[in-house]
Amino acid sequence: xxxxxxRRLSMLIPVLLGMALIVFSLIHAxxxxxxxxxxxxxxxxxxxxxxxxxxxxDQPLYIxxxxxxxxxxxxxxxxxxxxxxxxxxEVWPYLAATIELALFAMVIAVFIGVNAGILSAWxxxxxxxxxxxxxxxxxxxxxxxxxxxxxxxxxxxxLDLLPTTGRDNIRDPVTAITHLYxxxxxxxxxxxxxxxxxxxxxLPGVALATIPMAIIARITRSSMLEVMRSDYIRTARAxxxxxxxxxxxxxxxxxxxxxLTIIGLQMGLLLGGAILTETIFGWPGIGNxxxxxxxxxxxxxxxxxxxxxxxxxxxxxxxxxLLYAAIDPRIKYR
Amino acid sequence: xxxxxxxVKKLKTSFFTDDGLLTVVNEVSFHINAGEVLGIVxxxxxxxxxxxxxxxxxxxxxxxxxxxxxxxxGENLAQASEKRxxxxxxxxxxxxxxxxxxxxxxxxxIGSQLMEAIRxxxxxxxxxxxxxxxxxxxxxxxxxxxxxLINEYPHQLSGGMRQRVMIAMAMICNPQILIADxxxxxxxxxxxxxxxxxxxKLNEETDTAILMITHDLGVVAEICQRVVVxxxxxxxxxxxxxxxxxxxxxxxxxxxxxxxxDMRQKKERLFSIPGNVPKPGSLPIxxxxxxxxxxxxxxxxxxxxxxxxxxxxxxVRCWLYEDEKESIV
Numbered sequence: 001x002x003x004x005x006x007r008r009l010s011m012l013i014p015v016l017l018g019m020a021l022i023v024f025s026l027i028h029a030x031x032x033x034x035x036x037x038x039x040x041x042x043x044x045x046x047x048x049x050x051x052x053x054x055x056x057x058d059q060p061l062y063i064x065x066x067x068x069x070x071x072x073x074x075x076x077x078x079x080x081x082x083x084x085x086x087x088x089x090e091v092w093p094y095l096a097a098t099i100e101l102a103l104f105a106m107v108i109a110v111f112i113g114v115n116a117g118i119l120s121a122w123x124x125x126x127x128x129x130x131x132x133x134x135x136x137x138x139x140x141x142x143x144x145x146x147x148x149x150x151x152x153x154x155x156x157x158x159l160d161l162l163p164t165t166g167r168d169n170i171r172d173p174v175t176a177i178t179h180l181y182x183x184x185x186x187x188x189x190x191x192x193x194x195x196x197x198x199x200x201x202x203l204p205g206v207a208l209a210t211i212p213m214a215i216i217a218r219i220t221r222s223s224m225l226e227v228m229r230s231d232y233i234r235t236a237r238a239x240x241x242x243x244x245x246x247x248x249x250x251x252x253x254x255x256x257x258x259x260l261t262i263i264g265l266q267m268g269l270l271l272g273g274a275i276l277t278e279t280i281f282g283w284p285g286i287g288n289x290x291x292x293x294x295x296x297x298x299x300x301x302x303x304x305x306x307x308x309x310x311x312x313x314x315x316x317x318x319x320x321x322l323l324y325a326a327i328d329p330r331i332k333y334r
Numbered sequence: 335x336x337x338x339x340x341x342v343k344k345l346k347t348s349f350f351t352d353d354g355l356l357t358v359v360n361e362v363s364f365h366i367n368a369g370e371v372l373g374i375v376x377x378x379x380x381x382x383x384x385x386x387x388x389x390x391x392x393x394x395x396x397x398x399x400x401x402x403x404x405x406x407x408g409e410n411l412a413q414a415s416e417k418r419x420x421x422x423x424x425x426x427x428x429x430x431x432x433x434x435x436x437x438x439x440x441x442x443x444i445g446s447q448l449m450e451a452i453r454x455x456x457x458x459x460x461x462x463x464x465x466x467x468x469x470x471x472x473x474x475x476x477x478x479x480x481x482x483l484i485n486e487y488p489h490q491l492s493g494g495m496r497q498r499v500m501i502a503m504a505m506i507c508n509p510q511i512l513i514a515d516x517x518x519x520x521x522x523x524x525x526x527x528x529x530x531x532x533x534x535k536l537n538e539e540t541d542t543a544i545l546m547i548t549h550d551l552g553v554v555a556e557i558c559q560r561v562v563v564x565x566x567x568x569x570x571x572x573x574x575x576x577x578x579x580x581x582x583x584x585x586x587x588x589x590x591x592x593x594x595x596d597m598r599q600k601k602e603r604l605f606s607i608p609g610n611v612p613k614p615g616s617l618p619i620x621x622x623x624x625x626x627x628x629x630x631x632x633x634x635x636x637x638x639x640x641x642x643x644x645x646x647x648x649x650v651r652c653w654l655y656e657d658e659k660e661s662i663v
Contacts (some may be wrong), residue, residue: 231436237392238453239503240424255440328441329487
C-alpha cells in the first residue's frame with residue numbers, strides 16, 4: 001500500500017510535466033512577442049527589449065522551458081502582471097475559498113444524493129422512486145447559472161433569508177488564519193461568524209451541489225439495487241439483522257465503489273470548474289481568480305491556475321484509488 | 335406423541351406479478367420434530383426454496399402474500415411482526431444457502447460476520463467473548479487455524495471452507511432448526527460428503543432439527559429421516575426415507591428414484607422423466623403431474639387428487655391409490 005502510494009505519487013511527475021508543457025506552450029502560441037502583448041501596442045521598443053530580456057524570451061525555447069520548470073520546482077509560479085506580487089503567495093486565499101465551497105457542496109451532494117439513492121432503491125418502482133428519479137434528471141440537466149440566479153432572487157431578494165454574495169459579512173469580516181473561514185472562525189471561537197460563514201455558503205453550495213447530487217443519487221440507486229439482490233444480503237437478513245443495518249452496513253459499503261468514483265470526478269470538477277457559480281455569487285475562489293486573470297491577459301496567473309487545478313484533479317484521483325483499497329479488501333495494489 | 339418443533343400447515347405463498355397473482359407454494363404442510371432431519375425433495379422450480387424463505391419470513395413483503403400457518407413451538411410465524419421475526423431468524427431458526435461463494439459479505443472478515451451473528455441476539459456479550467465463541471465454533475465445524483481465519487476475508491477461502499463458515503455462522507446461536515437450502519449443490523463431490531458428514535455430526539451433538547432442501551436423493555438417503563416430495567408447489571408424497579426408497583408410490587417419486595444412476599447396472603441412457611415442471615400460472619387442471627405421468631388416466635386430467643395416507647409413515651397424492659385401504663405395514 002505504501003509502495004503503491006509512492007509509485008502513484010511519482011506518476012504525478014509526468015502528468016505535471018505534461019501540464020507544464022501545455023501551459024508553457026500557451027503563452028508561446030500567442031502570435032507575436034509576448035512582451036509586446038504584455039506591454040501593449042504603445043510601448044517603446046526599448047521597454048519591449050528590456051522585458052524580453054527580463055522574461056528570458058531571447059533564449060532558445062528549450063532553455064526557457066527548463067528555466068520555467070526550475071522555478072516551478074522551487075515553488076515559484078512567477079509574478080502576477082496585474083498585482084506584481086508572487087502568485088505562490090497570492091493564490092492560497094482564492095484556493096482556500098474554492099476548497100471550502102467545494103467541500104461544503106460535496107457534503108450536501110453526498111449526504112442527500114446517497115440517501116435519496118438508497119430510498120429510491122428500497123422503494124423501487126414506487127411513485128416515490130419515480131419522483132426522486134425525475135427530480136434527479138431535472139437536477140442533472142439544470143443550468144447552474146440559472147439556478148444560482150433563481151436562488152438569489154427567491155432566497156435573498158424576495159425572502160431576504162440569505163446573503164447574495166461574498167464569503168462573510170463585510171461589516172464584520174473574518175480574520176483569516178488558514179483562509180478556510182469555517183476553520184478560522186472556530187479557531188477564534190467566533191461562533192456568530194461561523195454561522196455567518198455557513199449562511200454565505202448555503203446558496204452557492206446548493207447551486208454547486210445540484211448536479212453532483214443528482215448523479216450520485218442515480219448511481220447509488222442502481223448500485224444499491226444490484227447489491228440488495230445479492231446472496232450475502234439475504235444471509236445478513238437470515239441472521240436476524242434489521243433492514244436499516246442491512247442497508248447502511250452491509251449494502252452501502254458494497255455499493256460504494258462506483259459512488260466513490262463519481263464523487264472523485266465531481267470533486268475535481270467542483271474545484272476546477274466552478275467559475276460560473278463563483279462569478280454569480282461573487283465568491284473569491286480560484287475560478288474567479290482565473291477569470292479575472294483572463295480578462296486582464298495575466299498570462300502567468302492563467303498558467304499557474306491551470307497547473308494548480310490539474311494537480312488537484314490528479315491528487316483527488318489518487319485519493320479515490322487509495323480509498324478503493326480501504327473499502328474493498330479484494331483490491332490489492334502492487 | 336412428541337409435539338413438532340415446526341409445524342407448517344397449508345402454507346400458500348403467492349407473488350404479485352404483471353400477470354396477476356402467481357401461487358408458487360400451494361397448501362404445503364409438513365412438520366419437523368426436535369432433532370429430526372427432514373428432507374424436501376423436488377426439481378428446480380417446484381417451490382422448495384420459496385417454502386424455506388416463507389418459513390424465515392424472507393420473501394419480499396411488498397410483492398408477495400403468505401397464507402397458512404407456520405407454527406414454531408405453537409407460535410404462528412406467518413402472523414408474527416417483523417421485530418419478532420428478527421429475533422427468530424438466526425437465533426431460533428437459522429439458514430444456510432446454496433452458494434457459499436457469494437453468501438458471505440466480501441468486505442467483512444469471517445470473524446466480524448460470525449461475531450455479528452452472535453451479538454445480534456446476545457447484546458450483552460463483549461467483543462472478546464464473541465470472538466472466543468467464534469473461534470470455538472470455527473474449530474467445531476472442522477476448520478483449521480481458526481485463530482487466523484477470523485481475520486481473513488471470504489475471498490481467501492475455498493468454497494468448502496466458506497460453506498463451513500456459513501454452517502458455523504448458522505449454528506453459533508444454537509438454533510432449534512437449521513434450514514439448509516441445497517447446501518452441497520455448488521460443491522464438488524468429496525466436499526459434499528464432508529459437509530453432509532459435518533451436518534450429521536452437528537445434528538447428533540446439538541439436537542438441532544434440520545430441514546434439508548435438495549434435489550439430490552443421495553443427500554436424502556445420507557442424512558434424512560423423513561422426506562417430503564414436492565411437485566409444482568404441492569406435496570405429492572411424504573414418508574420415512576426407508577418407505578420412500580423401498581416403496582415409492584407416487585409416479586413422480588418413482589421417476590426421481592429411477593433417474594438416480596445405479597453403479598451396478600450398465601445402462602445405455604439414464605432414465606429421465608419426460609417433459610418439464612409446469613410454470614406457476616399455467617398449471618394443468620387435475621393432477622399437476624398427469625401430463626408427464628405414464629400411469630395417468632382420465633380422472634387424473636380432471637380432478638385434483640388429495641393427500642391420502644397409505645400407512646402411518648407414508649402419504650401420497652395420487653388417484654392410483656384411491657381405492658387402496660390404509661394398510662399397516
